[in-house]
Amino acid sequence: MDSRYILEKSSVGTRVGVGGVDSCRAGRSVLHDTRVPTVEKNGPMPVYTHGPVLYKFVVDVGSAAEVNGERTSSKGNGLSPGGQILHMEKTGRGDQKDTGSTGILKRASPTHCPVIKGQLQGGFMHLDINNPGKQAELANSFRAAQVQNVPPTERQPLPSSHIPVPRNRKPSGHADKEVMAAAVLTSLSTSPLVLYPSSASTVPEPANRAWKEVLSASYSSSTSGNWSWDASDQSVPSTPSPPLSNDTNKNFLLSSQGDDVSEDVTESTHFMFEDPIPRKRKNSMKVMFKCLWKNCEKVLSTSSGIQRHIRTVHLGRNSDSDYSDGEEDFYYSEIEVNMDSLTEGLSSLTPTSPTTAGPPPVFPPPLTDVPHSEHINMNGSQSHAPTLLSQSAPSTLCHIRTDHAYQATAPVSIPVGPELAGLGSGNGTGPGTRTGNGISVSWQSPPVIFKGVPGPVTHVRTVSIGEKRQPAANTHTTVNKTHALITPPAKSIPGTRKPRGEAKKCRKVYGMEKRDMWCTACRWKKACQRFTD
DNA sequence: AATGCCGGGAG
DNA sequence: CTCCCGGCATT
Numbered sequence: 001m002d003s004r005y006i007l008e009k010s011s012v013g014t015r016v017g018v019g020g021v022d023s024c025r026a027g028r029s030v031l032h033d034t035r036v037p038t039v040e041k042n043g044p045m046p047v048y049t050h051g052p053v054l055y056k057f058v059v060d061v062g063s064a065a066e067v068n069g070e071r072t073s074s075k076g077n078g079l080s081p082g083g084q085i086l087h088m089e090k091t092g093r094g095d096q097k098d099t100g101s102t103g104i105l106k107r108a109s110p111t112h113c114p115v116i117k118g119q120l121q122g123g124f125m126h127l128d129i130n131n132p133g134k135q136a137e138l139a140n141s142f143r144a145a146q147v148q149n150v151p152p153t154e155r156q157p158l159p160s161s162h163i164p165v166p167r168n169r170k171p172s173g174h175a176d177k178e179v180m181a182a183a184v185l186t187s188l189s190t191s192p193l194v195l196y197p198s199s200a201s202t203v204p205e206p207a208n209r210a211w212k213e214v215l216s217a218s219y220s221s222s223t224s225g226n227w228s229w230d231a232s233d234q235s236v237p238s239t240p241s242p243p244l245s246n247d248t249n250k251n252f253l254l255s256s257q258g259d260d261v262s263e264d265v266t267e268s269t270h271f272m273f274e275d276p277i278p279r280k281r282k283n284s285m286k287v288m289f290k291c292l293w294k295n296c297e298k299v300l301s302t303s304s305g306i307q308r309h310i311r312t313v314h315l316g317r318n319s320d321s322d323y324s325d326g327e328e329d330f331y332y333s334e335i336e337v338n339m340d341s342l343t344e345g346l347s348s349l350t351p352t353s354p355t356t357a358g359p360p361p362v363f364p365p366p367l368t369d370v371p372h373s374e375h376i377n378m379n380g381s382q383s384h385a386p387t388l389l390s391q392s393a394p395s396t397l398c399h400i401r402t403d404h405a406y407q408a409t410a411p412v413s414i415p416v417g418p419e420l421a422g423l424g425s426g427n428g429t430g431p432g433t434r435t436g437n438g439i440s441v442s443w444q445s446p447p448v449i450f451k452g453v454p455g456p457v458t459h460v461r462t463v464s465i466g467e468k469r470q471p472a473a474n475t476h477t478t479v480n481k482t483h484a485l486i487t488p489p490a491k492s493i494p495g496t497r498k499p500r501g502e503a504k505k506c507r508k509v510y511g512m513e514k515r516d517m518w519c520t521a522c523r524w525k526k527a528c529q530r531f532t533d
Numbered sequence: 534a535a536t537g538c539c540g541g542g543a544g
Numbered sequence: 545c546t547c548c549c550g551g552c553a554t555t
Contacts, residue, residue, distance in 0.1 A: 524547060527538055
């Protein structure tokens with residue numbers, strides 16, 4: 001209901017919101033504006049969501065300070081209270097006609113939106129987020145608006161090619177959020193260069209590079225001059241320099257593959273480590289880099305790779321020198337490739353890292369860049385950067401469940417690595433460790449463990465799992481494992497029961513009276529977890 | 534008989 | 545899953 005109301009009142013806002021959504025998929029549709037009607041049809045949801053935001057925006061931007069105060073808190077339902085919303089609208093309109101908002105609007109998007117309403121502002125925000133193409137324009141207009149309402153201190157002339165806003169912002173955001181957003185926008189648009197260093201910590205580059213990138217952006221439709229973004233979004237300098245000191249990496253990356261591939265893997269791995277937090281951007285698209293040099297159709301998975309390629313092959317520079325003046329940027333573009341298929345390909349190449357993330361479970365040392373990209377980056381699909389900085393794509397790859405990576409890795413390393421076993425043991429060994437213990441991996445991959453892991457560990461694990469466990473003594477364990485490979489069916493044979501462990505179990509130790517002190521397994525009449533043989 | 538715990542079943 | 549428990553093998 002309310003939403004509709006809003007819709008009607010502010011078709012623009014609605015449209016914008018939807019447009020944003022669309023753009024996500026479409027990538028860069030430029031004319032949302034025209035679609036106003038369509039959008040409206042789209043249904044209340046989007047409208048609803050965006051409506052309020054827009055509103056607030058207006059308020060913030062607009063003249064009504066008083067309203068602002070009240071407004072802030074009232075969100076989606078703001079309309080219902082009636083007084084408030086209505087009030088707002090009135091205010092908005094009123095303003096439109098003569099003061100700030102109107103002016104802003106007009107300036108903001110005369111071209112884009114035939115329909116003019118205060119809400120427009122909000123719309124911009126969203127649009128910006130999703131539509132790189134328009135971003136520049138919008139950004140400008142928005143900025144213009146900002147200038148009017150932002151304290152002199154904040155306004156600065158520097159134009160930016162686009163305004164990065166975390167996409168999928170909650171439209172329902174509170175006033176402060178909006179303000180924040182505005183602030184961010186402002187600051188961003190203001191001083192890209194400033195932003196640069198912080199976000200693109202990895203790559204110290206000449207400032208002028210930014211310009212180059214912008215330029216390059218223009219030549220490639222896919223790029224929208226996201227320099228700053230991608231920079232932030234995890235980056236690998238022209239020189240592949242793994243911030244990860246992981247030897248593990250190496251271990252798991254049986255690098256017997258082409259340069260590109262291995263590199264890719266490395267990077268992804270790298271990313272993975274960088275990002276302990278599972279990300280939401282799980283798009284199945286991977287960004288690849290295609291050489292635009294005439295007659296050269298080389299496609300690489302990493303910007304650094306492609307750059308190197310260009311540098312060496314086309315520019316005739318020394319391949320081993322890391323030096324890059326960014327010129328390569330002009331000669332390649334990004335293309336999106338379906339991740340799934342890609343992954344498959346990879347996996348076929350390397351059984352070790354089906355997920356591309358071969359690396360071990362060891363937990364990811366949080367890395368510095370991560371947060372940055374997190375905030376600034378809009379979205380995987382969106383990040384098209386001409387820069388070598390944009391490694392986001394590969395990273396996406398890595399996102400694939402760390403857990404899985406584990407599991408995938410496990411089988412391979414098992415035969416070889418007692419280390420892993422050790423790792424596993426950590427999980428299951430503790431007396432306290434019961435079924436509760438989260439490490440699903442260890443539980444789920446018992447077979448694996450059997451093969452490679454030495455005694456005690458195996459034991460514990462098995463026990464905790466509740467799997468049929470073989471009562472064999474430690475000494476035997478090893479043997480058993482070996483056998484396990486050969487004669488697994490033995491287990492299933494009912495007659496075969498391992499001799500009872502000598503150790504006192506919970507029952508014996510605590511007695512029936514203190515049954516609650518038993519380990520869970522014992523309580524459940526399962527193999528004791530606490531006192532292993 | 535007391536224990537230990539596998540196999541199953543219920544919620 | 546988690547919790548229980550019948551029932552069998554061992555001690």
